[in-house]
Amino acid sequence: xxxxxxxxxxxxxxxxxxxxxxxxxxxxxxxxxxxxxxxxxxxxxxxxxxxxxxxxxxxxxxxxxxxxxxxxxxxxxxxxxxxxxxxxxxxxxxxxxxxxxxxxxxxxxxxxxxxxxxxxxxxxxxxxxxxxxxxxxxxxxxxxxxxxxxxxxxxxxxxxxxxxxxxxxxxxxxxxxxxxxxxxxxxxxxxxxxxxxxxxxxxxxxxxxxxxxxxxxxxxxxxxxxxxxxxxxxxxxxxxxxxxxxxxxxxxxxxxxxxxxxxxxxxxxxxxxxxxxxxxxxxxxxxxxxxxxxxxxxxxxxxxxxxxxxxxxxxxxxxxxxxxxxxx
Amino acid sequence: xxxxxxxxxxxxxxxxxxxxxxxxxxxxxxxxxxxxxxxxxxxxxxxxxxxxxxxxxxxxxxxxxxxxxxxxxxxxxxxxxxxxxxxxxxxxxxxxxxxxxxxxxxxxxxxxxxxxxxxxxxxxxxxxxxxxxxxxxxxxxxxxxxxxxxxxxxxxxxxxxxxxxxxxxxxxxxxxxxxxxxxxxxxxxxxxxxxxxxxxxxxxxxxxxxxxxxxxxxxxxxxxxxxxxxxxxxxxxxxxxxxxxxxxxxxxxxxxxxxxxxxxxxxxxxxxxxxxxxxxxxxxxxxxxxxxxxxxxxxxxxxxxxxxxxxxxxxxxxxxxxxxxxxxxxxxxxxxxxxxxxxxxxxxxxxxxxxxxxxxxxxxxxxxxxxxxxxxxxxxxx
Ligand SMILES: Nc1ncnc2c1ncn2[C@@H]1O[C@H](COP(=O)(O)OP(=O)(O)O)[C@@H](O)[C@H]1O
Ligand SMILES: [Mg+2]
Numbered sequence: 001x002x003x004x005x006x007x008x009x010x011x012x013x014x015x016x017x018x019x020x021x022x023x024x025x026x027x028x029x030x031x032x033x034x035x036x037x038x039x040x041x042x043x044x045x046x047x048x049x050x051x052x053x054x055x056x057x058x059x060x061x062x063x064x065x066x067x068x069x070x071x072x073x074x075x076x077x078x079x080x081x082x083x084x085x086x087x088x089x090x091x092x093x094x095x096x097x098x099x100x101x102x103x104x105x106x107x108x109x110x111x112x113x114x115x116x117x118x119x120x121x122x123x124x125x126x127x128x129x130x131x132x133x134x135x136x137x138x139x140x141x142x143x144x145x146x147x148x149x150x151x152x153x154x155x156x157x158x159x160x161x162x163x164x165x166x167x168x169x170x171x172x173x174x175x176x177x178x179x180x181x182x183x184x185x186x187x188x189x190x191x192x193x194x195x196x197x198x199x200x201x202x203x204x205x206x207x208x209x210x211x212x213x214x215x216x217x218x219x220x221x222x223x224x225x226x227x228x229x230x231x232x233x234x235x236x237x238x239x240x241x242x243x244x245x246x247x248x249x250x251x252x253x254x255x256x257x258x259x260x261x262x263x264x265x266x267x268x269x270x271x272x273x274x275x276x277x278x279x280x281x282x283x284x285x286x287x288x289x290x291x292x293x294x295x296x297x298x299x300x301x302x303x304x305x306x307x308x309x310x311x312x313x314x315x316x317x318x319x320x321x322x323x324x325x326x327x328x
Numbered sequence: 329x330x331x332x333x334x335x336x337x338x339x340x341x342x343x344x345x346x347x348x349x350x351x352x353x354x355x356x357x358x359x360x361x362x363x364x365x366x367x368x369x370x371x372x373x374x375x376x377x378x379x380x381x382x383x384x385x386x387x388x389x390x391x392x393x394x395x396x397x398x399x400x401x402x403x404x405x406x407x408x409x410x411x412x413x414x415x416x417x418x419x420x421x422x423x424x425x426x427x428x429x430x431x432x433x434x435x436x437x438x439x440x441x442x443x444x445x446x447x448x449x450x451x452x453x454x455x456x457x458x459x460x461x462x463x464x465x466x467x468x469x470x471x472x473x474x475x476x477x478x479x480x481x482x483x484x485x486x487x488x489x490x491x492x493x494x495x496x497x498x499x500x501x502x503x504x505x506x507x508x509x510x511x512x513x514x515x516x517x518x519x520x521x522x523x524x525x526x527x528x529x530x531x532x533x534x535x536x537x538x539x540x541x542x543x544x545x546x547x548x549x550x551x552x553x554x555x556x557x558x559x560x561x562x563x564x565x566x567x568x569x570x571x572x573x574x575x576x577x578x579x580x581x582x583x584x585x586x587x588x589x590x591x592x593x594x595x596x597x598x599x600x601x602x603x604x605x606x607x608x609x610x611x612x613x614x615x616x617x618x619x620x621x622x623x624x625x626x627x628x629x630x631x632x633x634x635x636x637x638x639x640x641x642x643x644x645x646x647x648x649x650x651x652x653x654x655x656x657x658x659x660x661x662x663x664x665x666x667x668x669x670x671x672x673x674x675x676x677x678x679x680x681x682x683x684x685x686x687x688x689x690x691x692x693x694x695x696x697x698x699x700x701x702x703x704x705x706x707x708x709x710x
Contacts, residue, residue: 176584185564
């Protein structure tokens, strides 16, 4: 109930500290047609940086886990059921993710998408069933251990370290595979210096890739909304994940920004990452994903290529049905 | 697609703050300023500067007390300011440090001070781990309650344990071994102008019972070491992990930070520094009893950190000085001490809720917020 990862609770302190300002993100770029939505754009020219630098090499570093070859199974969700008291948030959900693909996880609000992420990243233990990663069950591993194994995520409600700089946020991610402790730091031992140098280099690369290098020293909470979303992705990439899970990264974006983000996700995949993408907007997912899994009321109702999903009557019914409920 | 690069310089506020101005000084000037400042601190108890020097009580002794508070505040800042853990029983570690000295140099053994101080640090650290290991797994308010209880349990144990001297405490704690290198003269202001007084001197470094200045020097040296340690550790992976944990524990964990381990580390380091401060206190006092370790002291320690600005080491030093020096300087108002203190805290909460010297992050954030407000008012029409 009081778990802060509960996505439906809107009182996330980090999100509150953030400045939700969907208009001030990429609206400054001249090529983007300004939507007649009445949203104001921030006049500060420094907030205009939006374009990514796809040529920067951000390939995942070797983190000591077995590298799976392209197309093989990276992660399997196996008959996972999760109950919250009476609520069955996930009901015998099974699907798998292949190395190198972009898998879409879609479904109406409350379908259990975020909960699925939470099970995969160790936030919740499934009531029954389990998750297999690189062929081995995740079991009762702790959250940080799962991250070290190569599963990273972003959050539906932005959860940056609001009072740390953009660079520091990313550094925390890089630090996941470092081991500098008090003694190394205190005596500035070679390990500290090596890890620090390597960490800064990688963090700066990631920020440059995301087009955030000019804002490395800005506090995360002072970044425009769109930059915050990108910074979350950079921070997750910093942990060199085998599997990158993005929870509605386009939430709050206008259509042009959404399209750009999808391009970014494709670029990330091309740099050697496997992506699991939660997205509410079905049309958007169609263009970017290789395969799609559809959830409704905690159940998987469909799985297949975008074309198959588009024509699936159950999916259409689910989306239409819930949209009507939402409207009431 | 064109890539616009932002110019961070253009975003800098027009009037540089104190910090920026200091940072921009040439390196040689900076070093010189630091050396001058260090010499000033070293000579402070002997300068007898009017108004600053306490009239009623020995200034060397007052400065020593201030120094122990500074040390305590630096330790507690790691726990409260960096890791964001509310510790209401810090006096417990202070007491453990002091009693280790008492027991091992006077009550039950006569070991050398030089050997016992590291033991005191280690025992305080171990007690921090023992207290932290079960409690740091639970979130938030529990920790405050458990630590509050811990402080009281330590005190009650001291009162009730005959082995630890009971309510009478432990006396005859020996002085640390000294060496007499040189004498430092003091300044006499009785003629209205400063005159070097060669008759009233303090010996570096002789630990006596009348002159407390050498104890102050000892504390000053230890503070420098702890400060250096603080700076080095904070500006590393460890410091970032603490900050991330404080900002959002779940998110930190999901970014690969073993949050429990780092919280326990902060707790253990804080406890160790608390134990060290207690050991210093016992050394100078020569006598300790459970009365020296009341709950109020925990509150004062915490006040030092919060008043100064939790998370900023320079801030908490200022906080410690405020909390410990002013009551000594204005002893004539001793009857109203708590009243004035409460009033000051209220005013502070209203006008400077982040403390006197808030951490840089807060300052930067505030400045950026202001900038944003200006922009939104449309004043920045380019
Ligand atoms: N911690 C929790 N406690 C109780 N119910 C929860 C919790 N987390 C999620 N749920 C419920 O599980 C269901 C699925 O939620 P969620 O995974 O957030 O959906 P989605 O992300 O697809 O919009 C919802 O009915 C939600 O209320
Ligand atoms: Mg969700």
